[in-house]
Amino acid sequence: MDTISMAVLKRATELEQMGEILIIGEQLRLRLHEEKVIKDRRHHLRTYPNCFVAREVLDWLIDRKEASDRPVAIELMQKMIEHNIIHHACDEFQEFRDAKLFYRFRKDDGTFPLDQEVKTIMRGQRIYEKIMSTENSLLQSREEDGVKYERSFVASEFINWLIREQEAKTRGEAEQLSRRLLEHAIIQHVSSKHHFVDSAYLYQFRVNFRRRRRVMELLIKRPQTILESQDSPFCPRKQSHDKSSNFQSVSPNNEQKTMSAVRRSSMSSSSSSGYFSSSPAMSNSPPVVLCNPRSVLKRPVPLDELLAPGAPYTRKTLTVVSDAVGWGFVVRGDKPCHIQAVDPTGPAAAAGVKIRQFVVSVNGLNVLNCDFRTVSNLILTGPRTIVMEVMEEVNP
Structure with a gap:
């Protein structure tokens, strides 16, 4: 089957930003008319x-x-x-x-430039609205590779729907339309592994066209690149000698360990790529400082224990909106992942994210059986706003 390349992912991220700008503009236009x-x-x-x-x-x-x-x-x-x-x-x-x-x-x-990219985004919005406005069984809770995904659809069923709704005449035409929607960051494979193919693979809408955007979002610069480290793609890099801001994680012996994570405002350092600086000017800086490599968990917690009836854990749903440099937390671990570190000045901390919380789902996708790289990729390739369900120990 056709896998998705990094070039397609990068282009989709660029087009996603274009789509968000168009949505913000249209929502503002309608409000001003109203x-x-x-x-x-x-x-x-x-x-x-x-x-x-x-x-x-x-x-x-x-x-x-x-x-x-x-x-x-x-x-x-x-x-x-x-x-x-x-x-x-x-x-x-x-x-x-x-x-x-x-x-x-x-x-x-009537002077809006309708190039091919804009037309695809507008068509994606029309398809999204049509699906959301009618009662149908297209979007359901489904499983792929042992992981449950909410509001997902089967590729072959989506093609059937496109033909039935006269959005396409043939299966080949419907598949090409779906591939354009994926390349424009409107839909995505549930684990971002595959391009769109007429198959039993699961996909989801990556854009919620109905979400009320704030006009201020026009000034927020989203991360453009995904850099991996031995710990997590969320790990910020040391960017200067300024020690005024610290990113903290707690080791099992409760000693505080810090790492420099200078947070930039949304209006500065535009030459950097957001949370993960890759600027050549940093090549002479001190060695990169990664987040605490030791797990903050007091002991390993297997998935069976976490989900056991009567287990001393409570569930919470948190909404985190990234700022100019990211979401401000680090995930680590495997089946289940946990919160390894939280920037005390970042969006995650403000939303209630805490260390030692276990990640249950991200934007409706169950990730209990995923490792931290999969969870991180889901967030980094998804929308700027994430809805994350977590479990934390009661009276730890």
């Missing part, structure tokens, strides 16, 4: 349909807590211009100005 910020406006005896005033939108973004101040709001709208989502009504300005100028969404005036 609140009558976009409307027909007159200037010098001429009517400009479906326009908004730049200054009014900046006020709106700040009032709705979508931007902290006017400079940030201006930067957000400039991002919209750079990605061909909005433009000045007369195309006189290439920058967004805090003034009483008219701007318009390109989708409202």
Whole structure:
């Protein structure tokens, strides 16, 4: 069967970011229409349909807590211009100005550039909405290689659905459409091992088109590369001599061990690739410091013991939204994986992730029978927001 290459995964990540920008822009357009910020406006005896005033939108973004101040709001709208989502009504300005100028969404005036990539993303959204709006048995809890995956679909059944819904005429055409959806990060194989093939393999939607995005997400830089270490792809690398921020893990003897993990803001170090710095400028830095190689678990906990009736463990569901440098935690172990370390200043800590928690599922996918590399890959190749079910010991 056809496996998926790293080149396809890398391209899918790039297109995923494009898709997120398009979704954010469309959600903003609909909100502005709903609140009558976009409307027909007159200037010098001429009517400009479906326009908004730049200054009014900046006020709106700040009032709705979508931007902290006017400079940030201006930067957000400039991002919209750079990605061909909005433009000045007369195309006189290439920058967004805090003034009483008219701007318009390109989708409202028919000037939105519909290249092949945009068409595929829009078609993927239409297919997603069609599936989610009708009662059907396509998305179910299923198993592949002994692992249970929620809201998954069988490739061959998906092809049948595409033909039945007249999205494709033949199985070959439906398979090619599905491969484009995967390459545009709209669907994915449940363990990211295979490209789309007409088979019994399981796939899931990688994008939740209905999730309400914040406009601020336009300024968040997502990690572009996946680097592996002996411990976990989540392990941050030492990037400077600054010791003001520490990434901590606790060894069995309760001694504190730290590693440098300087966290950058979402507006700095744009030349780096996010959480995993691979910049050549770092080649003369001190040796890389990996997270604590010793397990933080007090003792090994087999899966049978973890799931035994009456076991002293409680389940929690946590939602973690990555920032500019990642999610801020390290997974380790095998069947089950556990949280090895948590950045005290990162998103994971804020969401309630703690060391020694066992990872049960990630975005609805049961991972109790997976090793840490599989779990890490699921998160790194998935959406920026992860919903993670964990188990932790009661009164440890």
